[in-house]
Amino acid sequence: MAVWKCGECGAVAEARCKPGKCSSCGVIKDKLVKEETAKKEK
Numbered sequence: 001m002a003v004w005k006c007g008e009c010g011a012v013a014e015a016r017c018k019p020g021k022c023s024s025c026g027v028i029k030d031k032l033v034k035e036e037t038a039k040k041e042k
Contacts, residue, residue: 003035 004013008031011024020029 004032005035007031007033 001014001016002018004015004019005011006013006022006025006027008027009022009025011022012035013019013023013032018029018032018034021027022032
């Protein structure tokens with residue numbers, strides 16, 4: 001899973017692929033930025 005952050009409103013969404021738009025403010029997917037996540041150690 002990847003974490004996507006909206007560049008307009010700052011909302012965060014977790015999804016495998018880039019969402020089509022922000023679920024909070026509805027801005028187009030070009031404004032969504034992939035956030036780095038810490039890998040889990042086993």
